[in-house]
Amino acid sequence: xxxxxxxxxxxxxxxxxxxAIYFLVRIIMEGDDAVKESLDLQNSLVSPFVQFAKVILxxxxxxxxxxxxxxxxxxxxxxxxTLVSLAALAVLLLISYMMASDEATTNxxxxxxxxxxxxxxxxxxxxxxxxxxxLGAIGLGFFLWDFVKSLASK
Numbered sequence: 456x457x458x459x460x461x462x463x464x465x466x467x468x469x470x471x472x473x474x475a476i477y478f479l480v481r482i483i484m485e486g487d488d489a490v491k492e493s494l495d496l497q498n499s500l501v502s503p504f505v506q507f508a509k510v511i512l513x514x515x516x517x518x519x520x521x522x523x524x525x526x527x528x529x530x531x532x533x534x535x536x537t538l539v540s541l542a543a544l545a546v547l548l549l550i551s552y553m554m555a556s557d558e559a560t561t562n563x564x565x566x567x568x569x570x571x572x573x574x575x576x577x578x579x580x581x582x583x584x585x586x587x588x589x590l591g592a593i594g595l596g597f598f599l600w601d602f603v604k605s606l607a608s609k
Contacts, residue, residue, distance in 0.1 A: 471511060474507060475504075475507070478500070478503065478504040478507065479504075481500055482500050482501065482504065485500060547586065547589055547590065548582070548586055550585075550589065551582045551583075551585035551586040551589060552578070552582045552585075554582075554585045555578050555579075555581035555582040555584075555585050556577070556578070556581050557575070557577050557578035557581070558577065559577065560577055560580075
């Protein structure tokens with residue numbers, strides 16, 4: 456990495472740390488009980504700290520996504536591999552959607568639970584469950600395959 460970029464990143468991360476420490480010290484000086492009980496203190500101390508954390512999270516997310524996409528554009532082989540992987544995940548999602556039920560969600564007594572009516576929400580929840588199970592089974596299969604392979608090589 457370029458030494459100038461490294462120095463700039465170190466300064467920026469140090470500045471972020473100092474700002475966070477400033478907010479933390481202000482909150483500690485007021486005390487837990489005072490902050491819990493006073494809405495004005497929460498609005499003047501905690502809310503800016505939370506907003507600062509949200510901004511840092513947003514900036515970090517944008518930078519990570521932009522640099523990831525830039526790296527994919529610069530390396531066509533990696534882009535192709537990524538698109539094939541995304542297509543495979545889309546196929547698994549389609550399979551999960553076809554396996555999912557859109558029936559109403561019931562409890563053990565057979566009564567429909569609150570907001571568990573039949574329809575698209577129930578279908579997507581069921582799809583998520585199937586998708587997780589399929590991906591978990593694939594992961595477990597690869598884990599077992601690697602385990603057996605490592606045992607056989609010894």
